[in-house]
Amino acid sequence: MIKAIGTGGNMMKRRILALLVSAALTICCLCVPAMTVHAAKGLEFPAVFVCGLSEGIFPGKRANTREKLEEERRLAYVAFTRARDRLYLSDAAGTNYDGSFRCPSRFIFNAERENLDYVAELDPELVESSRALIRKTEAGPSDAPTGLRKGERVHHAVFGPGEVIGACRDSDCLLVQFDRFATPRTLRPEALCAGEESRPAAV
Secondary structure (H helix, E strand, O other): OOOOOOOOHHHHHHHHHHHHHHHHHHHHHHOOOOOOOOOOOOOOEEEEEEOOOEOEEOOEOOOOOHHHHHHHHHHHHHHHOOEEEEEEEOOOOOEOOOOOEOOEOHHHHHOOHHHOOOOOOOOHHHHHHHHHHHHHHOOOHHHOOOOOOOOOEEEEOOOEEEEEEEEOOOOOOEEEEEOOOOOOEEEOHHHOEEOOOOOOOOO
């Protein structure tokens, strides 16, 4: 609280408050608002910076089914279309928290090369390895060599009966919702058998 002392204290108080409000407004005008993509829905800005466009970040590692990946793709579309005049896309080199190599996001490649002006051109070898990884991780259960497909009933020696609900993007594992558990489990296909009654040879 501001306390004014002496004669004309109220006038002094009003002047100080006016100066503080003016300074606060000036600071706000110089700031760059940061927000999540969800919070930006329905808004537009003259310039937008989308950061963290690396595989495993956006899209995130938890987007391990086609449905989740498509939801991430829709979010990327929302983020990109918030810009009226200028859109800046940024990824980062190096490694992820788990030590895996960090690749540019598939959403950068989805934007198509002719629509982008690169500050620094991507290394052709990096582009090829990134595209190869993306092709592999976008393969769904129907592409798995085991023949197990999304929606197919399976059985596990320990977890019991369940249903294939997706495929992991960064491995050859399947995502299975077992009848006796509330949350799905990630398992390698060889640990599963198709059908309700058959039993796999190994866990």
